[in-house]
Amino acid sequence: MFMGKKLQIIGFLLLIILLSGCTGNTDNGNSGNISDVTPTPLSSNSSLDSMVIVEQLPTDYEILATLPISDYDEYSENIVDTRQGAYRDNENIDVFLDIIELNSEQAALDFTSNYKAQYKPLDIGERFTTISFNEHSAERIIEYNYYAGDQIPKYKIIWNKENIVFVVKSNSHLESSSLELAKATGY
Numbered sequence: 091m092f093m094g095k096k097l098q099i100i101g102f103l104l105l106i107i108l109l110s111g112c113t114g115n116t117d118n119g120n121s122g123n124i125s126d127v128t129p130t131p132l133s134s135n136s137s138l139d140s141m142v143i144v145e146q147l148p149t150d151y152e153i154l155a156t157l158p159i160s161d162y163d164e165y166s167e168n169i170v171d172t173r174q175g176a177y178r179d180n181e182n183i184d185v186f187l188d189i190i191e192l193n194s195e196q197a198a199l200d201f202t203s204n205y206k207a208q209y210k211p212l213d214i215g216e217r218f219t220t221i222s223f224n225e226h227s228a229e230r231i232i233e234y235n236y237y238a239g240d241q242i243p244k245y246k247i248i249w250n251k252e253n254i255v256f257v258v259k260s261n262s263h264l265e266s267s268s269l270e271l272a273k274a275t276g277y
Contacts, residue, residue, distance in 0.1 A: 138189050141254070141277070142175040148270040150180035162190050165204040168197035170253075177271060183262040185271050190255040198250040202229070205248060205257070209233065223273045226251070230265070247272045 142156050154176040162172060175187040192198045209217050209231065219230045228249035234241040245268045246259040256277060260267035 138171050138173040138191055141275075142173040142187055142189050144175065144177070144187065144271065144274045144276075146274055146276075147177070148180070148274050151185070151271065151274075152178050154178055154184075159188060162188070162201070162205075166190075166192060166197060166201040168193045168201070179260065179262060179267045179270070181262060181264070181267065183260060183267055185258065185260040185262070185267055187271060187275065188257040188259070190257070192253050192255065195250070195253050198253050198255050201255050202248055202250055205255075206231070221247070221269075223269070224276060228256075228272065230269075245269070249277075251277050 139156065143153060144151075147153070156173060156175050159172045159174040162169060170191040170193055172188065172190050174189075177185045177187065179185050190198075190201065192201055206218065206229065211217060212232075215232075217232055219232075220227050221230050222228070226249060228247050231246040231248065233244050233246070235244055236242070242263045243265075244260065244263065245265045246257060247268050248255065248257045249272075250256070254277070256272070256275065258268045258272040258275075260271075262268070
């Protein structure tokens with residue numbers, strides 16, 4: 091029994107050491123003014139690994155980790171690859187940038203439609219709102235979660251650029267948490 095606890099402690103310490111490399115100082119001297127982000131064109135050699143790392147993060151945002159994900163298989167059979175960037179916003183809340191590569195632009199449009207179809211209309215207000223940033227439009231999705239008896243909004247933003255779909259989602263109740271990261275992508 092003592093050996094089992096010892097192995098658990100060693101495993102936990104190794105996990106801390108591995109994760110510490112993902113949370114280093116990300117202060118790159120940017121001013122945090124992301125409204126000046128120039129849209130980034132997709133090139134044939136863009137990799138999802140490089141796309142998921144936002145270089146000009148909003149003020150006080152930091153990247154925590156990047157990893158492959160498989161949460162989206164139900165929305166399309168045409169997925170080529172996926173990546174997720176885990177970030178922390180200026181309120182110390184987790185924000186995620188998911189990038190899904192599909193085999194065609196039409197597959198990306200179909201994916202977005204299938205993704206949005208999972209949501210039922212709201213009783214009051216609009217679940218989907220078209221917004222614009224980085225010289226393109228996107229859909230803001232609002233959903234409500236109950237917390238301490240109150241309905242708390244959560245915001246997601248989804249758009250595609252060619253055959254790539256971007257989904258930004260935040261655990262914050264503030265729309266700006268996901269919107270600031272979406273703008274900062276440059277896509």
